[in-house]
Amino acid sequence: MDLQELVIIKEGKALLKVPNPEKYRRSDGVYEPSWAPVFYNPKQVLNRDLSILALNVLATLSDFSELRVLDALAGSGVRALRYYLEVPNVSLAIANDIATEAFTVIKENIKLNNAESVVKACKLDANAFMYLWKSMGRTFEFIDIDPFGSPAPFVRSSLWCVRRNGAVGYTATDTAPLSGVKWVAGSRKYDVRLIKTDIPHEIGLRVLLGHICRRAAEIDRFIEPLITFAKHHYFRTIIRVGKGASKASETMDKCLGYLTYCRKCYYREVVPINDIPRSSLCPSCGGRLVVIGPLWICNMFHKDFIDHMLSLIKSSEYKYLPTWHDSRELLELLIEESQVNGLAYNVSSPARIRKVNMPPTNAVIKCLRSRGLKASRTHISGQLIRTNASWADFVECVANGCRSQ
Numbered sequence: 001m002d003l004q005e006l007v008i009i010k011e012g013k014a015l016l017k018v019p020n021p022e023k024y025r026r027s028d029g030v031y032e033p034s035w036a037p038v039f040y041n042p043k044q045v046l047n048r049d050l051s052i053l054a055l056n057v058l059a060t061l062s063d064f065s066e067l068r069v070l071d072a073l074a075g076s077g078v079r080a081l082r083y084y085l086e087v088p089n090v091s092l093a094i095a096n097d098i099a100t101e102a103f104t105v106i107k108e109n110i111k112l113n114n115a116e117s118v119v120k121a122c123k124l125d126a127n128a129f130m131y132l133w134k135s136m137g138r139t140f141e142f143i144d145i146d147p148f149g150s151p152a153p154f155v156r157s158s159l160w161c162v163r164r165n166g167a168v169g170y171t172a173t174d175t176a177p178l179s180g181v182k183w184v185a186g187s188r189k190y191d192v193r194l195i196k197t198d199i200p201h202e203i204g205l206r207v208l209l210g211h212i213c214r215r216a217a218e219i220d221r222f223i224e225p226l227i228t229f230a231k232h233h234y235f236r237t238i239i240r241v242g243k244g245a246s247k248a249s250e251t252m253d254k255c256l257g258y259l260t261y262c263r264k265c266y267y268r269e270v271v272p273i274n275d276i277p278r279s280s281l282c283p284s285c286g287g288r289l290v291v292i293g294p295l296w297i298c299n300m301f302h303k304d305f306i307d308h309m310l311s312l313i314k315s316s317e318y319k320y321l322p323t324w325h326d327s328r329e330l331l332e333l334l335i336e337e338s339q340v341n342g343l344a345y346n347v348s349s350p351a352r353i354r355k356v357n358m359p360p361t362n363a364v365i366k367c368l369r370s371r372g373l374k375a376s377r378t379h380i381s382g383q384l385i386r387t388n389a390s391w392a393d394f395v396e397c398v399a400n401g402c403r404s405q
């Protein structure tokens with residue numbers, strides 16, 4: 001790779017040498033980052049901005065005296081550099097990438113930002129690096145796993161190499177397998193039973209968290225999701241990792257379960273893991289129920305943690321974030337969702353079955369709340385409602401919402 005061909009850009013507080021995007025545009029003008037010799041995707045800035053905020057909150061809420069951070073699949077090294085430049089107390093940030101070109105660019109970017117004292121470049125397989133680090137008795141307070149496609153190959157090693165009460169961020173760009181659209185690949189990669197449903201993103205996020213929870217339990221660790229979201233072509237979750245065999249079992253019992261789902265009338269029910277359903281017939285239409293899972297069935301959002309993120313972004317100090325407006329909007333929606341421990345339902349499904357126009361989401365939310373149930377909008381889609389209602393209550397409220405139009 002010719003270093004002269006790199007261009008200098010700024011993201012957050014970091015200066016970065018990256019491949020010239022003009023050279024990797026498709027005929028329709030869209031930039032294709034995976035064609036470039038070193039990966040840098042401007043569409044992931046929001047993901048990185050929110051990770052900066054999350055690490056700042058982790059630093060504030062935990063009793064860590066310093067933060068050691070691993071950017072395990074670093075590309076240009078943008079994450080490691082931004083963590084160093086934008087989060088206080090980062091004493092070590094390792095930017096690791098297996099590709100020689102990426103390693104070269106990471107070293108250039110470390111120099112460009114005068115970050116040599118804290119940010120270190122490394123060229124190893126991410127799993128090899130994490131197991132080696134842990135075998136030397138060392139851990140990180142935060143690990144960022146941001147691969148092409150599935151994070152599954154790096155889940156166990158990252159859970160192993162993170163410090164007790166530290167956090168790991170996972171990005172998944174294989175949204176079609178995870179969400180059941182490509183259910184054969186999803187079932188294989190995440191060790192679950194999957195089908196296509198009317199809530200693909202909701203299922204995808206819960207499959208990902210369920211998978212991480214089970215990998216954690218294997219090594220006597222348990223997880224606590226801090227923030228989880230779907231955006232553009234990717235899913236992102238940041239989880240805190242605790243240690244302890246009994247807490248790991250408890251988390252599995254409480255937070256893993258299945259979704260029984262009827263493809264004919266869309267009936268569904270969340271069933272805890274130890275309560276595997278006996279009947280495979282839909283109580284609503286008599287059709288056959290399909291079992292999806294195991295899935296994470298607890299809350300995917302930590303309200304206090306996201307509240308802290310939101311108050312940071314509202315302060316003038318963080319106005320510089322490139323996606324300040326969109327990040328703030330997303331956090332505000334996530335706060336609403338964090339207050340409802342329940343599944344997201346799709347308003348269009350009962351409307352389709354009942355052959356009625358789709359009612360406004362707000363009317364359905366109002367109806368659910370008038371029944372003493374919890375309900376909120378979702379960040380995923382304006383057509384979804386997160387609620388602790390049963391499917392029957394939801395269907396009735398969709399019908400009521402139609403009548404009140």
Ligand SMILES: C[S@@+](CC[C@H](N)C(=O)[O-])C[C@H]1O[C@@H](n2cnc3c(N)ncnc32)[C@H](O)[C@@H]1O
Pocket residue numbers: 038039040041044048072073074075076077078079096097098099102124125126127146147148
């Ligand atoms: C999606 S890119 C990373 C993007 C970067 N985190 C960012 O925010 O711009 C994934 C990177 O992982 C690297 N990679 C792929 N397999 C790897 C492995 N087994 N170990 C370490 N790096 C790997 C690739 O070379 C690529 O640079």
